[in-house]
Amino acid sequence: MIILVVDDSYQNRKLISAQLDNGSRKIFTASNGIEALEIMENAEIDLIISDILMPQMDGYQFCSQVRQNEKYKHIPFIVYTATYTSDSDEKLSFDLGADAFLKKPAGLKLLEETVSQLIDHPRSERNVKKLVMDSGPLRQYNHRLVEKLEEKNFELQKRSEELGYEIEERRRAERLNREGEELFKELTDAIHEVFWMTSLSKNEIVYISQGYEQIWGRSRQSLLENPISWLECIHPDDRDRVFNSAKTRQTSGEYREEYRIVRPDGEIRWIRDKAFPVKNERGETIRVAGVAEDITEHKLKEAQLKDVEKKRAELEQQLIQAQKLESLGTLASGIAHDFNNILSIIMGHTSVIEISRTNPEKFSQHISALHMATQRGASLVRQLLTFARKTEFNLEPTQINDIILEISKLIPQTFPKNIRLFTDFQENLPLVHVDSNQIHQVLLNLCVNARDAMQEGGILSIETFLADAENLRIGYSKSFAEKYIILRISDSGSGMSEKIKQRIFEPFFTTKDIGKGTGLGLALAYSVIDNHKGWIEVESELGKGTTFLVYLPVPKEKSEVNVKPAYSESESLGGKESILIVEDEELLRNMLGDLLESKGYKVYLAVDGEDGVEQFLLRHSQISLVLTDLGLPKFGGGEVIKRIRAIHSSVKILLASGFMEPELKLSLKDFGVSYFIQKPYLGTEILSCIRSALDQK
Secondary structure, three states: OEEEEEOOOHHHHHHHHHHHOOOOOEEEEEOOHHHHHHHHHHOOOOEEEEOOOOOOOOHHHHHHHHHHOOOOOOOOEEEEEOOOOOHHHHHHHHHOOOOEEEEOOOOHHHHHHHHHHHHHOOOOOOOOOOOOOOHHHHHHHHHHHHHHHHHHHHHHHHHHHHHHHHHHHHHHHHHHHHHHHHHHHHHHHHOOOEEEEEEOOOOOEEEEOOHHHHHHOOOHHHHHHOOOHHHHOEOHHHHHHHHHHHHHHHHHOOOEEEEEEEOOOOOEEEEEEEEEEEEOOOOOEEEEEEEEEEOHHHHHHHHHHHHHHHHHHHHHHHHHHHHHHHHHHHHHHHHHHHHHHHHHHHHHHHHHHOOOOOOHHHHHHHHHHHHHHHHHHHHHHHHHHHHHOOOOOOOEEEOHHHHHHHHHHHHHHHOOOOEEEEEEEOOOOOOEEEOHHHHHHHHHHHHHHHHHOOOOOEEEEEEEEEEEHHHOOOOOOOOOOOEEEEEEEEEOOOOOOHHHHOOOOOOOOOOOOOOOOOOOHHHHHHHHHHHOOOEEEEEEOOOOOEEEEEEEEOOOOOOOOOOOOOOOOOOOOOOOOEEEEEOOOHHHHHHHHHHHHHOOOEEEEEOOHHHHHHHHHHHOOOEEEEEEEOOOOOOOHHHHHHHHHHHOOOOEEEEEEOOOOHHHHHHHHOOOOOEEEEOOOOHHHHHHHHHHHHHOO
């Protein structure tokens, strides 16, 4: 079946053809009645679909020609129009012989049904009026044509007025655009920042503001002529980073970079550069724009601030050290007295021990006294080292009661005998993350202040307990945790006035006489506790004593303390391995040799670092562990460890020392030191440490 579609609109012809084409139909098209008649002369047309308003020969004329021709008059004819849509238009179409009248746009279903109806059931009779011969249809047609022409004329006139208005609006918009461009140029040239715009390919600078010449020290013309010269100005250390970021992130609006540029005079300046995509009405990125600003002054201030912070930290460390020295000076007399007592005990018992050799009971008492005295001296030395050591801020899970126990052992040895100490510790307190040395320093400072406030003697009490943050009194507004461990240090001394209490945490503020204090102790304590996310409160009245409350936050996660493997005295603590002892102190070296041999070990003794390295070189295949001192003649302990490790990469090493800087300890750990033990130590302690090191996997 062949269908002829006649319409002056190419789009309409394509649309109708697409709607009717189902494989069994062939569609011919024409743009007016004359073309359609030419096609009909050469093809057997089964159905015609025609528009009305067309050039040269319109639909009415074409329909009349078809119906007046004996060859074509039987062909079904559908009028399909968007212009002639009134009832009179429809009547005229049927008068001229049309079989159906459809208004555009008709749905596919209606169009298909109309075509099928006319093909399956064609009209047998039509009351056709001749358009040319009959004056009635001709007048009616001319009347409708005049009406349509008037409508078209009105529409054209209206459109002309609209176009005139649009032209005026466009001219106005262009004028405003020019004014806007001039204003934009004035604004961008007036500000110190650089506004820039480039093509999407980055090979063309669309716009660059005056600020470029001020900041980059180069002319805008040079950049317009060589768009890549902005990259050549960037400091070599920043260039690759900025180039890669500009290439991948500018079109997405994520480009934000800080980089250095080198001006022609060699001056380096810092730039903060931001970019964003410029899109057209279809949402396509067509350009890239951005703003660059000089942040050199900001960077200088930032560097200065870092220097200030660094110096502040250094001063704070100096403050801590100064306070430690002050506290040591305050405690010196008590320490000297206690050491003299210890030495007197040792000297006295050693002078009579030979006399008592034949009396086992007396001999055992002397040995026990010597043992207790040395333990007392060792404990005091450990307290002083902990107190005086320079350490960095090192938070570790700690049981706070253990720190207070150390303080409580030191106080009776150094404070006047007319000051009594009472302690009350809540059991099973959770661990807190603290720097033990710094908390030790804080508590000692508070206790020394309490001692100075009790010149005639009195009671010093230290308590610990746990509290929920929600139960803290109103005014404690620095709560960061759900629970806090509270340390209460109270004295029965002279107390403070409200005026003094308001200033006690100020650095260098003191009520002590000249030479008896610098006023750093409480300021240091406040700073340390604040660094631990806690705070200190004070309660005091004149004549009624003083109470300090130290609040330390409890971490939400449960902390655990790693405990080194240890052996009880009931265990043998011996073995069959070979051990090299490097110790320059003869009495200690011989004692260690005898002790280890008594436990079954094979022992080699070296008198200094050089001797130790030589002996290890000769026997490294036999030796399982090296026990070395830190302070050795010829080669120091650190050098000995490094040389031994170069000879044997997996031998166990145990380092013993009376004192060790934390930095050195960390560096020696990198060389695989298994354990560290501090002098003085008990025989069971060194045996336990050796066995643990040997058993370490």
